Amino acid sequence: MLTFAHLVVASALSLACAVAYYVVQRAKHELAIRKIGGVRAPSLASNPLTAASWFFSAARAQIRNQLLEHYTSFYDVATPECPDCVEIQIMPRERYILTRDPDHIKAVLTTQFSDFGKGPRFHDLWRPFLGDSIFTTDGQLWHDSRSLIRPMFIKDRISDLETFEKGVSALLNKLPPSGQTVDIMDVLYRMTLDVTTEFLLGASVDSLSNPQSEFARAFNDVQRIQMMITTVGPFEAFLPRRRYNQGIQTIDRFMMPYIEQALALPQDELEKLSNSDRHFTFLHSIARYTRDRRVLRDQIVAVLLAGRDTTAATLSWAFYELSRYPDKFARLRSEVIGAVGRTRTPTYADLKDMAYLRHTLNETLRLYPAVPYNLRSALEDTTLPTTPGHPPISVVKGDIVIYSTLAMQRRRDLYPPASEKFEDPALFSPERWEGWTPKPWQYVPFNGGPRICVGQNFAMTEMAYCMVRILQKYDRLEYRGDWHAQRHEAEVVGKPSQGVKIALYEESTKVVGNPVSLGI
Numbered sequence: 022m023l024t025f026a027h028l029v030v031a032s033a034l035s036l037a038c039a040v041a042y043y044v045v046q047r048a049k050h051e052l053a054i055r056k057i058g059g060v061r062a063p064s065l066a067s068n069p070l071t072a073a074s075w076f077f078s079a080a081r082a083q084i085r086n087q088l089l090e091h092y093t094s095f096y097d098v099a100t101p102e103c104p105d106c107v108e109i110q111i112m113p114r115e116r117y118i119l120t121r122d123p124d125h126i127k128a129v130l131t132t133q134f135s136d137f138g139k140g141p142r143f144h145d146l147w148r149p150f151l152g153d154s155i156f157t158t159d160g161q162l163w164h165d166s167r168s169l170i171r172p173m174f175i176k177d178r179i180s181d182l183e184t185f186e187k188g189v190s191a192l193l194n195k196l197p198p199s200g201q202t203v204d205i206m207d208v209l210y211r212m213t214l215d216v217t218t219e220f221l222l223g224a225s226v227d228s229l230s231n232p233q234s235e236f237a238r239a240f241n242d243v244q245r246i247q248m249m250i251t252t253v254g255p256f257e258a259f260l261p262r263r264r265y266n267q268g269i270q271t272i273d274r275f276m277m278p279y280i281e282q283a284l285a286l287p288q289d290e291l292e293k294l295s296n297s298d299r300h301f302t303f304l305h306s307i308a309r310y311t312r313d314r315r316v317l318r319d320q321i322v323a324v325l326l327a328g329r330d331t332t333a334a335t336l337s338w339a340f341y342e343l344s345r346y347p348d349k350f351a352r353l354r355s356e357v358i359g360a361v362g363r364t365r366t367p368t369y370a371d372l373k374d375m376a377y378l379r380h381t382l383n384e385t386l387r388l389y390p391a392v393p394y395n396l397r398s399a400l401e402d403t404t405l406p407t408t409p410g411h412p413p414i415s416v417v418k419g420d421i422v423i424y425s426t427l428a429m430q431r432r433r434d435l436y437p438p439a440s441e442k443f444e445d446p447a448l449f450s451p452e453r454w455e456g457w458t459p460k461p462w463q464y465v466p467f468n469g470g471p472r473i474c475v476g477q478n479f480a481m482t483e484m485a486y487c488m489v490r491i492l493q494k495y496d497r498l499e500y501r502g503d504w505h506a507q508r509h510e511a512e513v514v515g516k517p518s519q520g521v522k523i524a525l526y527e528e529s530t531k532v533v534g535n536p537v538s539l540g541i
């Protein structure tokens with residue numbers, strides 16, 4: 022008969038085995054670190070208890086939209102030899118290396134590209150949402166996805182601006198009368214969803230006309246929960262998944278009819294549709310190479326994720342910052358009117374020629390890179406550099422490197438001293454780009470190396486087009502939100518936590534009241 026004493030002995034034995042396992046595994050990991058020939062990064066936490074409290078405080082900071090401050094505070098424990106990189110050891114073979122060092126980002130993304138990848142853990146965590154798509158895979162699978170997707174982003178396809186015009190004119194129709202408050206972020210998110218679904222599927226979800234779109238809500242929910250699942254690391258199993266799973270079902274229900282429609286086209290008809298055909302969509306392009314519904318679905322959801330929020334959030338931040346600086350808004354508008362007047366739709370060449378517009382978008386992406394936190398898993402034993410003359414950091418196969426372009430691009434020490442020509446780097450100043458180019462790898466909003474954003478040109482064109490059309494119509498912008506409450510909200514993409522409430526004034530409207538508050 023099982024007695025209490027048996028239970029105590031069994032529990033003690035299990036605990037002893039667990040501790041022994043922990044100690045052996047930890048020793049093996051330590052040995053691996055030494056064998057690689059480098060050292061550990063300065064440590065934030067080195068056991069499951071301290072690591073757990075660290076993960077929960079990170080999740081709390083994320084919920085309170087204070088992740089950047091939290092992430093930056095990690096480097097308080099850094100050392101002069103390794104000033105911008107720290108580590109957290111959770112389980113004996115589970116280690117996170119957190120960095121904001123451009124040399125590390127360069128190593129991970131390009132010079133040691135084959136040593137790092139999304140890795141099996143990221144793949145498994147994201148699989149329900151993004152399947153085996155370009156975002157979740159490495160090696161040949163990733164390479165095949167990239168080859169499948171890239172042809173849709175050639176200049177000829179992007180320079181056809183009709184899809185953008187359709188989206189922006191719908192957005193302009195949704196804006197309230199001159200001088201009334203609107204959350205421009207909300208309409209921008211709806212516009213980029215419509216533009217991206219039109220580009221991908223040949224049919225817009227039309228969320229500008231239908232704000233309660235079930236699909237849009239599901240897509241937002243899934244992204245938010247997915248980011249939380251990723252942030253809490255080893256504790257993700259405790260998070261409820263009901264809303265997440267329901268959201269994925271909604272996304273699939275929406276997507277499948279389009280996929281069926283494309284697959285209903287005989288192969289020879291698909292072949293006949295060429296890249297220059299107006300009705301040739303991203304879906305057609307990939308359906309020529311695969312008839313696998315799951316593959317089609319995964320790639321489309323991945324590009325939708327990549328293309329929708331990134332551009333909407335960047336445009337939202339741009340309007341937020343421009344509303345703080347009426348003089349910069351006026352300068353941008355005068356460039357726009359000078360180039361294309363008040364009504365003519367811009368061409369691709371017009372957009373490329375507007376330097377201040379380009380600087381405005383670059384500056385927005387410097388302060389608010391759309392993908393603020395990213396990670397790579399070590400696929401091999403490898404190293405990351407420290408300051409010259411010191412041993413490198415050993416990175417053991419399976420270790421996760423978390424890098425933040427946001428934290429790196431906010432590092433003051435990476436910029437020239439503030440001067441008349443170069444504003445304090447904490448401030449929004451498109452003018453700084455007139456005489457300054459960032460050093461390589463110190464400005465990477467689109468990543469770099471073989472996995473550089475495939476939609477970069479699409480994104481810059483869409484954002485420039487949208488700004489031009491809005492600025493043609495409106496000559497003044499006023500912030501109507503609470504400057505103090507605004508925070509950086511980091512889901513997969515970083516967006517303004519409060520939306521961007523503004524009033525836009527048409528040129529003919531008589532200006533009343535005080536000019537815009539300059540805020541903080």
Ligand code: HEM
Pocket residue numbers: 155156167170217323324327328329331332335386390391392395466467468471472473474475476477479480
């Ligand atoms: C402001 C706009 C954008 C920014 C800042 C941006 C940034 C990025 C970044 C940082 C990555 C690397 C992600 C990773 O490491 O997994 C990425 C990848 C990617 N982006 Fe963008 N993106 C933008 C817009 C777009 C648009 C509009 C599209 C398509 C319509 C797009 C398509 C992709 C794809 C397919 C990848 C995966 C590339 C690969 O893994 O090989 N992006 N983007």
